[in-house]
Amino acid sequence: EADIYQTPRYLVIGTGKKITLECSQTMGHDKMYWYQQDPGMELHLIHYSYGVNSTEKGDLSSESTVSRIRTEHFPLTLESARPSHTSQYLCASSEGDFPGNQPQHFGDGTRLSIL
Amino acid sequence: TQLLEQSPQFLSIQEGENLTVYCNSSSVFSSLQWYRQEPGEGPVLLVTVVTGGEVKKLKRLTFQFGDARKDSSLHITAAQPGDTGLYLCAGAGRYGGSQGNLIFGKGTKLSVKP
Numbered sequence: 001e002a003d004i005y006q007t008p009r010y011l012v013i014g015t016g017k018k019i020t021l022e023c024s025q026t027m028g029h030d031k032m033y034w035y036q037q038d039p040g041m042e043l044h045l046i047h048y049s050y051g052v053n054s055t056e057k058g059d060l061s062s063e064s065t066v067s068r069i070r071t072e073h074f075p076l077t078l079e080s081a082r083p084s085h086t087s088q089y090l091c092a093s094s095e096g097d098f099p100g101n102q103p104q105h106f107g108d109g110t111r112l113s114i115l
Numbered sequence: 116t117q118l119l120e121q122s123p124q125f126l127s128i129q130e131g132e133n134l135t136v137y138c139n140s141s142s143v144f145s146s147l148q149w150y151r152q153e154p155g156e157g158p159v160l161l162v163t164v165v166t167g168g169e170v171k172k173l174k175r176l177t178f179q180f181g182d183a184r185k186d187s188s189l190h191i192t193a194a195q196p197g198d199t200g201l202y203l204c205a206g207a208g209r210y211g212g213s214q215g216n217l218i219f220g221k222g223t224k225l226s227v228k229p
Binding site for chain 2: 004033035040041042043044045048058059090092101103104105106107108109
């Protein structure tokens with residue numbers, strides 16, 4: 001049973017459009033993450049947040065931006081989508097003081113395709 | 116840069132066979148997690164190993180963390196079609212710019228045929 005929800009599950013859209021990928025969790029976790037996953041490649045962390053009004057860029061450079069106005073909500077926005085943004089985007093959350101020792105709970109992802 | 120190398124990348128076996136997948140790094144990790152991801156879904160945590168040399172069992176799955184905390188293995192006994200999926204290892208750095216966030220390997224894609 002999923003306590004972390006991502007919408008939409010699939011999105012096919014033209015170049016230049018503004019896109020927002022939604023992620024919500026009901027577990028009250030302070031820590032939330034966005035990963036990018038391409039076939040045959042590892043998950044790359046693109047953004048993370050340790051709480052409300054806290055956002056940081058991850059290891060993989062991304063043109064997307066995020067916001068964390070509420071604990072449960074961590075949307076990702078692309079102001080002007082390009083074909084290079086085509087990928088699967090996974091949202092996750094975790095609790096605890098040291099993220100590495102706590103399980104991350106993942107949503108089912110948004111598969112984004114930019115034409 | 117901390118990297119996790121997983122091998123093999125692909126594995127196709129018959130039901131009932133045993134298998135081992137590996138996760139190796141030149142870096143030390145404070146802990147290592149194993150996830151399984153099925154098509155169209157997000158990864159789901161299987162286990163976290165924290166202590167060097169630690170062995171954890173989850174039914175037919177046995178996980179081991181290397182003594183030096185640089186590597187880990189996952190052994191599946193008598194594989195079943197339900198074990199099919201992408202197995203990902205993820206390490207948490209002891210220090211560093213990623214604030215202890217997880218670093219993922221590319222995964223081992225396992226297919227178990229009936």
